[in-house]
Amino acid sequence: MEKAIRKFWPIFVLPTLGAFAIGFLWPFVWGVYLSFCRFTTVQNVSFVGLQNYANIWIDNTFTHAFFFTAAFTVVSVALINVFAFALALLLTRKLRGTNLFRTVFFMPNLIGGIVLGYIWKTLLDGVLALLDRPLLALDATAGFWGLIILMCWQQIGYMMVIYIAGLQNVPIDLIEAARVDGATDFQTLVRIKIPMVMSNITICLFLTLTNSFKLFDQNLSLTNGLPGKDSQMLALNIYDTFYARSGPQWKGIGQAKAVIFFIVVAAIALIQLRATRSKEVQQ
Amino acid sequence: MKQTMKRKKRRTDVIWTAALSLLCLVYIYPIALILFNSLKTERAITTTRIFELPDAETFASLENFVYGISEMDFLASFWYSLVITVTSVLLILLCCSMCAWYISRVDGKLSRTMYYLCAFSMVVPFQMVMFTLANTADTLKLNNPFNICVIYLGFGAGLAVFMFAGFMRSMPMEIEEAAMIDGCSPLQIFFRVVMPILKPTMISTGILETMWVWNDYLLPSLVLDIRRYRTIPMAIQYFRGGYGSVQMGPMMACIIITVVPIIVLYLVCQKYIIEGVVAGAVKG
Numbered sequence: 126m127e128k129a130i131r132k133f134w135p136i137f138v139l140p141t142l143g144a145f146a147i148g149f150l151w152p153f154v155w156g157v158y159l160s161f162c163r164f165t166t167v168q169n170v171s172f173v174g175l176q177n178y179a180n181i182w183i184d185n186t187f188t189h190a191f192f193f194t195a196a197f198t199v200v201s202v203a204l205i206n207v208f209a210f211a212l213a214l215l216l217t218r219k220l221r222g223t224n225l226f227r228t229v230f231f232m233p234n235l236i237g238g239i240v241l242g243y244i245w246k247t248l249l250d251g252v253l254a255l256l257d258r259p260l261l262a263l264d265a266t267a268g269f270w271g272l273i274i275l276m277c278w279q280q281i282g283y284m285m286v287i288y289i290a291g292l293q294n295v296p297i298d299l300i301e302a303a304r305v306d307g308a309t310d311f312q313t314l315v316r317i318k319i320p321m322v323m324s325n326i327t328i329c330l331f332l333t334l335t336n337s338f339k340l341f342d343q344n345l346s347l348t349n350g351l352p353g354k355d356s357q358m359l360a361l362n363i364y365d366t367f368y369a370r371s372g373p374q375w376k377g378i379g380q381a382k383a384v385i386f387f388i389v390v391a392a393i394a395l396i397q398l399r400a401t402r403s404k405e406v407q408q
Numbered sequence: 409m410k411q412t413m414k415r416k417k418r419r420t421d422v423i424w425t426a427a428l429s430l431l432c433l434v435y436i437y438p439i440a441l442i443l444f445n446s447l448k449t450e451r452a453i454t455t456t457r458i459f460e461l462p463d464a465e466t467f468a469s470l471e472n473f474v475y476g477i478s479e480m481d482f483l484a485s486f487w488y489s490l491v492i493t494v495t496s497v498l499l500i501l502l503c504c505s506m507c508a509w510y511i512s513r514v515d516g517k518l519s520r521t522m523y524y525l526c527a528f529s530m531v532v533p534f535q536m537v538m539f540t541l542a543n544t545a546d547t548l549k550l551n552n553p554f555n556i557c558v559i560y561l562g563f564g565a566g567l568a569v570f571m572f573a574g575f576m577r578s579m580p581m582e583i584e585e586a587a588m589i590d591g592c593s594p595l596q597i598f599f600r601v602v603m604p605i606l607k608p609t610m611i612s613t614g615i616l617e618t619m620w621v622w623n624d625y626l627l628p629s630l631v632l633d634i635r636r637y638r639t640i641p642m643a644i645q646y647f648r649g650g651y652g653s654v655q656m657g658p659m660m661a662c663i664i665i666t667v668v669p670i671i672v673l674y675l676v677c678q679k680y681i682i683e684g685v686v687a688g689a690v691k692g
Contacts, residue, residue, distance in 0.1 A: 126585055130514050130594045137510040137598075138518060140503040141565050148562020149529050152537035152544055159540065167543050212428075220425050228678060229432045235670045235681075237623030239641040240663055243648060244438050247445070247660070251458035278435070283685060290686040328689045339533045342625050346645065363535040364626075380539065387536045394531050 160380040165373050177381035180374060186354050187382055190362035197269065197358065198337040201276045205333050206326075209281045213288035214314075227289070231282035238279075242346025245275045249347075261348055268348040268356035275343055280336065284329045291325030292318060327401040334397055338390060359386050439667060446472050446660035453656040468657065473665065476658030482665065485643040488553045492628065492639060493621045496560035500568050500617050501610055503561055508572030509602055513581075522569070529566040534626060542630040553637050556628065563627070564617050571616075571688060575609040576602075612684035615677075622670075640666050 130137070160177055164170040181187050212230060216223050233241065249271045250260045261268050295318055303313045319326070341360040344350070350357035350365065357365065363386060366379035444461055445453050452466035460466070476482065511519040541559065545551045550558050579602075587597045625641040632639070638646060644666065647659055674681060 126581075126588050127514050129588065130510060131516065133594045134510060134514075134518060136595065137506045138522060141507040141561065141569070142522065144503070144558050144561035145525060145529070145565055146562075147544060147548065147550075148541065148559040149532075149537065150525070152540035153532060155540040155544075156537050167540075215424055215428065218421065218424070220421055220428070222425060222429070226428050226432060227682070228675070229435050231682065232671065232674060233435070235619060235623075235674050236667055237625065237641050239623075239625050239645050240666055243644065243659070243663060244442055247458060247656075248438050248441055251441075251456075254456050255459075278438070286682050286685050287689045290689075325689070332689070335531075341534075342641075345625075346648070360533065360535050364538075367539060376539070383533070383536045383538075386533055387531075390533050391531045 156380060157384060160377065160384045162380075163374060163377045165376055173377065177374075177377040178385075180378050181382055181385070183378075186357065186362055186366075187359075189354070190357045190359050193269070193356065194338060194340075194358045197272060197340075198334065201273050201280075201337045202330065202333045204273065204277055205280045205284055206329055208277065209284035209329065210288050212281065212285045213292055214318075216285070216289055217292045227282075227286070231286055233279045234283045236279075238340075238342025239346045241275060241279055242343045245271065245278075246347050249274070262351040265348075265352060265355035268351070271347055272340075272343060272356070275347060276337065276340070279343075280333060284333065287325050287329055288322065291322035295321045323401070327398065330401060331394065331397055335390065335394060338393060442660050442663050442667075446657065446664050448657065450655060450657045453660070472657035472661035475655075476661035477665070479655075479658055480643050480647055480662050481638070482640075482643065482662060485638050485640045488637050489622060489639040489641075491553045492556055492560070493618055495554070496557040496564070496621050497614055497617045499557045499561050500564045501614055504565055504568035504613075505572045505603070505606055505610065506598060507565070508569045508576060509598055511569065512573050512576040513584075523573070526566040526569045529563070530570075534563075538626065538630055541627075545631045551631050551633060553632065553639075556631055559627070559631065560621055564620065567688065568613050568617060571613045572606065572609060575606065579605060608683075609687070611680050612687040615681050615684035616688045619681075 159170065161172060161174055162170045163173045163177070212226075216227055220226075236244075246261060249267070253260050253264075253267060258264070258267065261271055299317055299321075300313055303317055308316065339360055340358055341364070344356070344358045344361045345364075348356040350361055354362070354365070359382075363379055363382045366375050366382060441458070445458060447468060447470075448460075448462045448466045449468040449471075452460065452462070462468070507522060511522055545556070545559060550556055583605075584597050584601055587601050592600065623641060624639075625645060628637075628639045629642050629645070632642070634642065634646065644659075644662060647662060
């Protein structure tokens, strides 16, 4: 059978492979090449070696964006996962209205980042004005916490759903056995529930980590990097370097930043997967 | 003693239910805020008056909606978003399920290469390829809503192939072998035998990809010609960022008409959406 299918590879694999080549592989390879070039359009490209990489640090926007993104990622990953897990625990207690709660908490995920950003900008600016504080566009700290609130609002429901699925798969007899042995609620949580849902924790950490680190739409619509470039995250910083700055050198620098961004994202993803996978319980 | 414990559990449950109900209100509030502001006149929507409910004086009926829809050319945007989402998702489902079947049934260099490529594509951030991709799309004339699905296929393939391949590994080969002995060609086996079994995975994958394509902003904004084709996220961004003074009323009306269909759709097929998310997480 394998032989028969193998002959049909142009029909089965080629469309995907072709689209892959056009939409991903070729732009990727070309992008890596362009990071070593000075260019404004694709017609006039001149090779400059590592100059773009050196020029990334002409101004400190990239470094600033890096630390802003790193801080944002740490805070949002921690908050989202803790709250999502707590809600998942509550929603597996057979409370009244569980279905309604789940529906409402998951809902923000379906709304796009751009729209979410504007919804929250309206709300947060209103609150800040009430408190007599500078608006989002004038205060990077407010922008930071605004982004955190927005991300929590959007992502907690999604992760909660994944945790609920994990908790529902924990065998009841295991929990009852622990209870008979005199384990407290806290002990069952730490010793049984958490180890049993470790694979869900892995995937939720992976998703929140990469989502937060690569965040773009919400950043663009909520703060647009303002004031100045103080609330820019990495993705927006790269976009800004590409499309909003005049001068012939910027596109090359933007592409070089993108290569570094890719390496960091790939490294984080690999390290995280390896670290939590090793803690998973074999079932 | 058991009795008191039960009563105690019931009491904490009531407290938790109350707390969660409150949290639900907090969750819905931002959307409610936009909704009642979209019904107010322009002068009543300033940052300081944003929390006021519309009253007899500030009620603008549907003015903002009418103005927003015509100004933003909302119907055209809705059409483009719909075309892109439907064509892209169908193309992804068809091509990726075929590709995944090949990968899981044939062991060879091609299969292994495809598998690693899919994994690789899922880690690469879009900023890495955005400039070169936009250029490639221009050259190949993929820069309109009817052809852009090819690019979405390239980008969505990673997740979709993984989900299909994950499911197919648990599928018994015997049925397919029986079909082969009965004289089916691989194409017939795929469409007559494999495809029907795949239906639940098709729905889950379709939902995840739809959520992504429908809400995607950066890819279409770089690939499409913004003066001719605007998807809904592009139109909202353009509306807001395009000119100096933003008209808040129509803007909020547009947000509401963008959000409401999604919420209605969600309430109707909630079960599938949540199952899709869980399936995606477990296989991904």
